[in-house]
Amino acid sequence: MKIAQVSPLFESVPPKAYGGTERVVSYLTEALVAMGHDVTLYASGDSVTGARLVPVVEHSLRLDPRQPDWLTWHTIMLDRVFESAPSFDVIHFHVDFLHFPMVRRCKRPCVTTLHGRLDLPDLAPLFRHFCEQPVVSISDSQREPLPWAHWCATVHHGLPTDLYRLNPEPGRYFAFVGRVSPEKRIDRAIEIAIACDMPLRIAAKIDPADRLYFDRQIKPLLGHPLVRFVGEIGESEKNEFIGGARALLFPIDWPEPFGLVMIEALACGTPVISYSCGSAPEVLEHGITGFVVHDQQQAIAAAREIDRIDRRGCRQAFERRFTAETMAARYLEVYRELVDPH
Amino acid sequence: MKIAQVSPLFESVPPKAYGGTERVVSYLTEALVAMGHDVTLYASGDSVTGARLVPVVEHSLRLDPRQPDWLTWHTIMLDRVFESAPSFDVIHFHVDFLHFPMVRRCKRPCVTTLHGRLDLPDLAPLFRHFCEQPVVSISDSQREPLPWAHWCATVHHGLPTDLYRLNPEPGRYFAFVGRVSPEKRIDRAIEIAIACDMPLRIAAKIDPADRLYFDRQIKPLLGHPLVRFVGEIGESEKNEFIGGARALLFPIDWPEPFGLVMIEALACGTPVISYSCGSAPEVLEHGITGFVVHDQQQAIAAAREIDRIDRRGCRQAFERRFTAETMAARYLEVYRELVDPH
Numbered sequence: 095m096k097i098a099q100v101s102p103l104f105e106s107v108p109p110k111a112y113g114g115t116e117r118v119v120s121y122l123t124e125a126l127v128a129m130g131h132d133v134t135l136y137a138s139g140d141s142v143t144g145a146r147l148v149p150v151v152e153h154s155l156r157l158d159p160r161q162p163d164w165l166t167w168h169t170i171m172l173d174r175v176f177e178s179a180p181s182f183d184v185i186h187f188h189v190d191f192l193h194f195p196m197v198r199r200c201k202r203p204c205v206t207t208l209h210g211r212l213d214l215p216d217l218a219p220l221f222r223h224f225c226e227q228p229v230v231s232i233s234d235s236q237r238e239p240l241p242w243a244h245w246c247a248t249v250h251h252g253l254p255t256d257l258y259r260l261n262p263e264p265g266r267y268f269a270f271v272g273r274v275s276p277e278k279r280i281d282r283a284i285e286i287a288i289a290c291d292m293p294l295r296i297a298a299k300i301d302p303a304d305r306l307y308f309d310r311q312i313k314p315l316l317g318h319p320l321v322r323f324v325g326e327i328g329e330s331e332k333n334e335f336i337g338g339a340r341a342l343l344f345p346i347d348w349p350e351p352f353g354l355v356m357i358e359a360l361a362c363g364t365p366v367i368s369y370s371c372g373s374a375p376e377v378l379e380h381g382i383t384g385f386v387v388h389d390q391q392q393a394i395a396a397a398r399e400i401d402r403i404d405r406r407g408c409r410q411a412f413e414r415r416f417t418a419e420t421m422a423a424r425y426l427e428v429y430r431e432l433v434d435p436h
Numbered sequence: 437m438k439i440a441q442v443s444p445l446f447e448s449v450p451p452k453a454y455g456g457t458e459r460v461v462s463y464l465t466e467a468l469v470a471m472g473h474d475v476t477l478y479a480s481g482d483s484v485t486g487a488r489l490v491p492v493v494e495h496s497l498r499l500d501p502r503q504p505d506w507l508t509w510h511t512i513m514l515d516r517v518f519e520s521a522p523s524f525d526v527i528h529f530h531v532d533f534l535h536f537p538m539v540r541r542c543k544r545p546c547v548t549t550l551h552g553r554l555d556l557p558d559l560a561p562l563f564r565h566f567c568e569q570p571v572v573s574i575s576d577s578q579r580e581p582l583p584w585a586h587w588c589a590t591v592h593h594g595l596p597t598d599l600y601r602l603n604p605e606p607g608r609y610f611a612f613v614g615r616v617s618p619e620k621r622i623d624r625a626i627e628i629a630i631a632c633d634m635p636l637r638i639a640a641k642i643d644p645a646d647r648l649y650f651d652r653q654i655k656p657l658l659g660h661p662l663v664r665f666v667g668e669i670g671e672s673e674k675n676e677f678i679g680g681a682r683a684l685l686f687p688i689d690w691p692e693p694f695g696l697v698m699i700e701a702l703a704c705g706t707p708v709i710s711y712s713c714g715s716a717p718e719v720l721e722h723g724i725t726g727f728v729v730h731d732q733q734q735a736i737a738a739a740r741e742i743d744r745i746d747r748r749g750c751r752q753a754f755e756r757r758f759t760a761e762t763m764a765a766r767y768l769e770v771y772r773e774l775v776d777p778h
Contacts (some may be wrong), residue, residue, distance in 0.1 A: 117585070160557065162557075162558050163556070163558040165507075165534070166533070166558040166559070166561070166562045167533065167558070169533060169537060170534060170561070170562060171563065172537050172564050173536065173537040173540065176537060176541070184737070191508070191510065191511060192507070194511060194515065195511060195514050195515040195518060195538055196537055196538065196541075198515065199518070199538075199541060214505070215504075216505040216508040216509070217508070218502050219508070220508045220511070220512060223515065224515070225510050336485070432723065
């Protein structure tokens with residue numbers, strides 16, 4: 095199939111550092127290329143891909159010191175995509191909703207994966223207005239605020255099979271990986287670890303917006319002898335850091351649309367203890383790949399029983415449900431249905 | 437003619453308080469209606485117009501305490517505009533560039549007035565990409581950074597003829613009207629007034645972004661007995677405030693694309709002393725409606741000679757060049773040329 099992938103331009107594809115959406119676009123693109131499809135990737139010029147790259151802007155926008163105007167470059171990108179629309183069988187957007195008015199007037203099949211949270215108040219009138227636009231959710235739970243949108247499928251994210259390897263013999267610590275922000279609840283993770291008398295290693299990025307929260311709410315908790323704050327970690331360190339942990343603690347307090355770090359943990363064989371928010375109950379199999387809990391008491395009990403979880407079973411669940419190949423195969427079903435509806 | 441006017445949604449049309457673009461859209465729309473044209477106005481639902489209003493969003497966005505997402509509502513607006521495109525002879529956009537990819541694929545004539553400064557670095561690649569889009573400048577000087585854009589015309593802003601009335605007998609003070617921001621140079625205005633031993637009344641809005649600048653740079657200057665800071669003034673107070681002044685001081689330090697307050701002053705018969713930046717040399721006739729100066733020495737000399745300027749001549753210049761009727765007539769020429777190119 096001739097497929098266009100339209101990525102945000104904030105990060106390169108794949109991102110050099112943090113950047114969830116562009117990372118998933120990369121995994122999907124490369125999986126489709128590996129399956130023999132003819133893929134064109136609209137992305138920043140510093141992207142690296144086996145697909146045909148259309149470099150919309152020289153450098154990805156977020157880290158460009160000139161602080162480029164994002165809307166300018168995304169507008170140019172949309173124009174270039176629709177200029178070439180007749181040459182694609184299907185166009186797959188990962189850029190929220192900016193393209194909806196164009197898609198309405200485009201004769202080629204288009205589909206949009208919604209990567210963000212959908213419980214923001216202005217999205218309801220938007221999706222009522224554009225109610226016929228084919229959209230893909232990244233978890234069933236993500237759909238809840240907009241049940242009337244034209245959902246084609248839920249396609250869970252996937253990782254390349256060999257990106258992480260199973261670590262069957264973990265060290266003696268729990269891991270937390272994520273942003274330092276109130277809804278990620280590092281404070282809960284610290285409480286769980288201390289209650290279990292287990293060391294906690296925290297790999298976390300501090301966005302400028304979260305600096306005050308970190309200084310006031312989290313920093314005072316880091317003095318405990320069981321707690322170690324290691325800052326932001328790169329892709330290459332993740333396998334060792336997460337794979338070495340007895341469990342990943344994911345005590346979130348918001349409707350996480352997917353939570354990539356959960357499947358990164360499973361790929362390493364590391365079980366996940368998550369609060370029952372957003373996608374967690376879909377991604378995790380309670381008692382098999384970790385525990386889905388509702389309060390700190392349950393979380394602490396689960397953490398104490400974590401060795402009952404078979405790490406090989408976690409890896410197997412990853413291989414069965416969350417590889418890039420599985421994701422690409424699901425998207426191909428979506429594309430085929432759009433190109434040739436039954 | 438069947439004309440669509442597409443306004444930003446940040447302020448109502450006309451705005452309840454500050455808001456340059458929406459104010460000009462209102463004056464243009466009402467003038468076109470008065471001339472017998474069939475005008476449809478896309479704007480926020482709290483707008484007031486003699487045209488057919490399409491209320492895209494209930495409340496204008498800037499002052500809505502729910503802080504609506506501006507891009508959502510502008511995207512919905514564009515879709516609604518292009519849905520009805522076949523029913524218009526011409527569509528006139530005032531919303532920057534979001535619509536350019538749609539305009540490229542629209543069969544009806546479209547034109548965009550660029551209301552902002554154009555010397556921002558990302559606009560060059562944008563206008564190179566969309567180089568065929570018909571655009572109108574609000575002053576010739578505004579075009580300078582983008583000479584290769586497809587300029588159809590310069591159309592200066594205009595005000596309803598009877599919005600302000602001539603005050604032939606001003607009081608003994610100079611006036612400053614504008615935002616408190618570094619490029620507006622209140623400090624220069626204060627220096628000019630003090631050098632002339634003339635009271636200065638400052639009507640200025642302090643945006644949150646400019647609060648620090650105000651506190652550090654301007655506040656210390658306000659203690660002088662000749663200087664009076666009156667804060668923000670409403671539309672109804674402007675005639676008295678500006679019309680009562682011996683001169684409007686406009687000692688700007690940036691490429692002001694138009695500077696509506698200059699023609700407000702002329703409408704009151706008040707001459708303007710402006711630095712030679714942006715549109716000022718086009719709007720003012722040096723020695724007739726005020727003075728265009730290059731430094732403080734010239735500004736002070738001009739301020740001392742301000743009584744040489746005939747206030748009736750200022751009002752006449754306004755009536756000749758800067759009424760809403762003149763503006764609407766110029767836009768009609770642009771529309772006609774687009775509908776039926778020679």
